[in-house]
Amino acid sequence: MSARAGTGRVGRPRSRGGADDGRTPRQEILDAAAALFSESGFAATSTRAIADRVGIRQASLYHHFAGKDEILLELLEASVRPTLDVTGALRSQAPDAASALHALVVVDVGTLLAGPLGTTALYVAPEVQQPRFEQFREHRRQLGEVYAELARDVVPAGFPVDAHVLGQVCLHLVEMAATLPGVDQRPQQIAAACLGACGVTGDRLAAAARGSEDVRAGLSAPAGAGHR
Secondary structure, three states: OOOOOOOOOOOOOEOOOOOOOOOOHHHHHHHHHHHHHHHHOOOOOOHHHHHHHHOEOHHHHHHHOOOHHHHHHHHHHHOOHHHHOOHHHHHHHOOOHHHHHHHHHHHHHHHHHOOOOOHHHHHHOHHHHOHHHHHHHHHHHHHHHHHHHHHHHHOOOOOOOOHHHHHHHHHHHHHOHHHOOOOOOHHHHHHHHHHHHOOOOHHHHHHHHHHHHHHHHOOOOOOOOOOO
């Protein structure tokens, strides 16, 4: 995340009235940028277009962000770091790996649904493969490794699917959560799908869901505190 985050600095006046939903100007910029990047692509979106969407002057945008790269990196990092930061607590507090995996999925989906819903579509943008976004790619890789490690501990003996593959399956199931509107209890449904892919069903799945609920209740920070 940018070093400018949380500075509390006040931007220049708006060209029109701001949002009345409690978002900060910085968050309005991030939300507008995520929408425009998804609609038009990163390369075709200018900082002027982002400023116009928010209703601020372009100079005000530069008060919060150095440019488009910084905006995109913050969007990407905020989509993985809130979950990555609690993986240690989830694993240490869970009674077993199945409960830890269930809790991780629920927290991760909550993070995704709390933020701009088009962010995961940006993962495949050509610009994100450039060296300047290596930090995000490394953090996402680390999150995928946590999924793989938990999957390896969860699968029954002789399970025919490699744990690394299962980890990627779980990661991608989580990242498609925003494309499933109207599904009740999306986090729990996707968690059940991930555990089912690892061979965990029936009573074992029900026990994992109960353990997951206890683990999440014990977290010091609420789930879904970021953007994905």
